[in-house]
Amino acid sequence: MNEIFNKALLPMIKDAYEEKDGILGYRQMTIKLNRERHLTVNHKRIYRLMGILGLKSVCRRKRKNYIHSTPEITAENILNRDFESSEFGTKWLTDVTEMKYGNQNKAYLSAILDLSDKSIVSFVVGHSNNNELVFKTFDIAHMTYPDATPLFHSDRGFQYTCKIFKKN
Template sequence: MLHLYEKVERIYGYRQLILHLRRQMDKPINAKRVYRLMRLQGIQSMFRKKRKKYVGSTPQQVAENVLNRNFEAEAPNQKWVTDVTKFKYGNGKKAYLSAKGHLFQSP
């Protein structure tokens, strides 16, 4: 168990160690036993800092709020709305998707 723990650079906890030991030995291994042995030997998994997934930024241009949440129209084709979604793909490439629609008169 210590050999495997050193091989994976002390990253794995008892759950990952159990999975790898079971694959290597082709036998059922008791999870509580592995956990107890790890505690006795003073080994534990490494905790990595979680990275911030989203970096907030202020938009360069902000459109004027013309509708002001008044989505009802008196006749067709008076109010049109759209949304732009940015997709990141590849090595720093971006693609933009814009879906638009118009608001109809409420029945």
Template structure:
């Protein structure tokens, strides 16, 4: 009788959580929500009999691939204050999702002057590529033609491409 009751709970929670719970999480949820004291092994055995398995999601790979031969030396050394304009610039690319189901993406590439934290160049694009970063740098240099700043980036793939270095 106890196993039949447990089987009903397992079916209910499997459906409720879209088949994503493994036996450990299933046990924790049932015990907490239903005020029961089932054992992991007992839940595992019933799930196995019912043919219920969790869906294992693959691990996401990191977007940033670091290549030692393409990484510039970190000259900024966490000194994020500048004593004069155009002394230190920092840059990064940010992804924004939009649309009814966040299915569309926009990318903002921005360069800040660390003296006053004011943006000196930016570019928006639907593609996160080298062109986005180059156009941002071009705009910043056109706005400040005499500038020769210490330029720092996070080492993303655009920033470590052979063309950029």
């Protein structure tokens, strides 16, 4: 059954390839056949059959350019895995956690935890993982405990290593 369908697909693929002067790769070929011929064909099948026919797109997909940057380490690891504290407000941990809800929704929880009693000092929930979320969390902690001068410990994620965070 599959072999018969594959043999019927081969001339369709070759015709579509020649019609578009070899521009179509397997992704666009799949879309074209599924839409114009009202087929339901998987992209992996098209990829395999184009390989059998020796057809490749003459156009290459543009690569995404990423800016490689050296991660900025803000401070050495002073805490050094000593996650114990006898006094409140001397050692605080912070992190941002992604939570998924519904079909495709995400929320981000930024929290600060005190190591003396493992209590949450402050937290903020938002819909985007950005510096504003982290700054709000720190502002609430500072307003709630203005006299505290804790040692902050984080996972050195992008929110905590950026230049704006260092200034604040």
